[in-house]
Amino acid sequence: MLYAGFMSAALPPSFPMPPDAVGPSELLQLGTGAEEDEPCLRADAARNRARLLEAAGRLVAEHGAAALTMEAVAAEARVGKGTVFRRFGDRTGLLAALLDHSERKFQAALLSGPPPLGPGAPPVERLRAFGCALLRRSIDELDLQLAAEPSAERRHTAAPRRFLLGHLALLLREAVPDGDSGLLSHTLLAYLDAALIHHLTAQCGLPPERLRTGWLDLVARVTRTDPAV
Amino acid sequence: MLYAGFMSAALPPSFPMPPDAVGPSELLQLGTGAEEDEPCLRADAARNRARLLEAAGRLVAEHGAAALTMEAVAAEARVGKGTVFRRFGDRTGLLAALLDHSERKFQAALLSGPPPLGPGAPPVERLRAFGCALLRRSIDELDLQLAAEPSAERRHTAAPRRFLLGHLALLLREAVPDGDSGLLSHTLLAYLDAALIHHLTAQCGLPPERLRTGWLDLVARVTRTDPAV
DNA sequence: TTACGATCCGGACCGAGGTCCGTTTAATTT
DNA sequence: AAATTAAACGGACCTCGGTCCGGATCGTAA
Numbered sequence: 001m002l003y004a005g006f007m008s009a010a011l012p013p014s015f016p017m018p019p020d021a022v023g024p025s026e027l028l029q030l031g032t033g034a035e036e037d038e039p040c041l042r043a044d045a046a047r048n049r050a051r052l053l054e055a056a057g058r059l060v061a062e063h064g065a066a067a068l069t070m071e072a073v074a075a076e077a078r079v080g081k082g083t084v085f086r087r088f089g090d091r092t093g094l095l096a097a098l099l100d101h102s103e104r105k106f107q108a109a110l111l112s113g114p115p116p117l118g119p120g121a122p123p124v125e126r127l128r129a130f131g132c133a134l135l136r137r138s139i140d141e142l143d144l145q146l147a148a149e150p151s152a153e154r155r156h157t158a159a160p161r162r163f164l165l166g167h168l169a170l171l172l173r174e175a176v177p178d179g180d181s182g183l184l185s186h187t188l189l190a191y192l193d194a195a196l197i198h199h200l201t202a203q204c205g206l207p208p209e210r211l212r213t214g215w216l217d218l219v220a221r222v223t224r225t226d227p228a229v
Numbered sequence: 230m231l232y233a234g235f236m237s238a239a240l241p242p243s244f245p246m247p248p249d250a251v252g253p254s255e256l257l258q259l260g261t262g263a264e265e266d267e268p269c270l271r272a273d274a275a276r277n278r279a280r281l282l283e284a285a286g287r288l289v290a291e292h293g294a295a296a297l298t299m300e301a302v303a304a305e306a307r308v309g310k311g312t313v314f315r316r317f318g319d320r321t322g323l324l325a326a327l328l329d330h331s332e333r334k335f336q337a338a339l340l341s342g343p344p345p346l347g348p349g350a351p352p353v354e355r356l357r358a359f360g361c362a363l364l365r366r367s368i369d370e371l372d373l374q375l376a377a378e379p380s381a382e383r384r385h386t387a388a389p390r391r392f393l394l395g396h397l398a399l400l401l402r403e404a405v406p407d408g409d410s411g412l413l414s415h416t417l418l419a420y421l422d423a424a425l426i427h428h429l430t431a432q433c434g435l436p437p438e439r440l441r442t443g444w445l446d447l448v449a450r451v452t453r454t455d456p457a458v
Numbered sequence: 459t460t461a462c463g464a465t466c467c468g469g470a471c472c473g474a475g476g477t478c479c480g481t482t483t484a485a486t487t488t
Numbered sequence: 489a490a491a492t493t494a495a496a497c498g499g500a501c502c503t504c505g506g507t508c509c510g511g512a513t514c515g516t517a518a
Binding site: 042043044045069070071081082085090091 | 473474475476477478479483484485
């Protein structure tokens, strides 16, 4: 059980949680091994789910994630609009599902990949690697990450974020035992927020390299260690 | 000119910027003394603006900021819907205008209030006071702050946020001359984000006192100083 | 006071997210 | 194979944010 501190209280008793939304990511997040998608999904439902994701991917590739409308996805997939919502809950759920693949790859790299991202390296080094990797990933998928951002109330309860927070808190508890790892993990993750990255790079024109340096510096300060070479 | 580092590049050439939205806050942010509201506004326009703000305030007080609809505000103020949008640009503009009063009070306290919030105290002490004050204010107006949060693209370009960022960067440049004050200010301000506060207090049940302690600890780490007593 | 132009008003209109519910279809049981 | 049931389907429908433009109103100048 990772990060039992107070995040467990963050899981409200049976959160509505749209049908499957991101799917299995939250299983991974709970520590169980990866399952395939939806436990049991009727044949037609599974087929439509795939068609919807494929259609959405095409539309995003063509017009960008910001311009994606639910009706357009339904039409492109030759499916009723209701089906889209039943499957993915809402727009952000669909976008999140689109991000699910890279999400899971990243989670796997953290849990069982090679160091320093995966286990085996000292925690501060893993923290550094974590930020750099997440930075790269977010920059790659910026439009999707931005469009997929949930409303303010749900933002912090989304499964992928909870996983990253838990991972950070785990590393922080090791790296800085005298700190409030729960709160510090929020601070660190906030630096890697997609909207912030977008603002600093696209709107302010900062080169990604500077963000990377800033992350290393932040980790050094928070853990009260020497700046990385 | 405060925080000329790279934020100036964050102001795109003539950002659309709804009619008046927050109003004079951005003047303050540019360092000029406070003006009253809109430079010149036709009598009927000014009257309707006041009626709209009053109506919106009533509705928010009664049903909460999340339930506020633009049509309801228009109806309550006995005004056409178009008038609301012309005056405030969009929903978040109206909510921001509702927050403008406390915004300006806070800005004034920072610029010319008594220490340690205002000038006269050492920068680290002012940083501590800044967070504690902002924390208190945000907790007081949580529903409004949450409902007023702009979309991901605009979030970081909103005038009030730019002001707070600039102020933080100013203090940081003094308190930690060897750091990237621009980036660090984003990190610090992220800790005070309304959505995060809401998540930690309302959803995770953390007492505000713990957030306060967390802020003092964060300031200490970022500035590499000793934790405050 | 009247005339005129700029500004503002209002509400019809549109698009998109999200809901509802009668109908269809896949899995299971007999 | 037929019956049964739970789940999925689809698209009409609703709400609400946001736009548009013909008409009303204000400020000003003669």
